[in-house]
């Protein structure tokens with residue numbers, strides 16, 4: 124039991140605040156609790172257990188949020204489209220090369236980079252553009 128410094132009412136030992144007037148209790152047991160809290164809040168006391176567990180857990184969501192699409196995959200897709208519509212062959216070859224480079228980059232990144240779908244699309248568009256370009260060239264030359 125400890126008595127309130129403000130109103131003198133008795134409160135239980137584990138009470139932090141007086142249940143009669145609400146003021147903070149400064150009795151012996153509460154001082155011991157405050158001491159324990161202070162010790163737990165000391166930088167030297169806390170780091171050993173929570174941060175090593177918390178840091179990777181904290182970094183994982185940031186990592187998944189920060190997962191960026193491979194720039195090469197996007198470039199491959201863009202070149203594939205350009206190769207298909209505007210400049211066949213040159214951009215199509217670029218699209219295939221960039222798509223393959225993007226796939227290598229993505230697999231090497233170990234989950235850091237995404238965009239494999241874009242890289243595949245870029246390669247497919249590149250192949251289609253190249254095939255159409257070659258057919259177009261053959262037809263033009265044959266004429």
Ligand SMILES: [Zn+2]
Pocket residue numbers: 127128129130131132141142143144145146
């Ligand atoms: Zn009180």
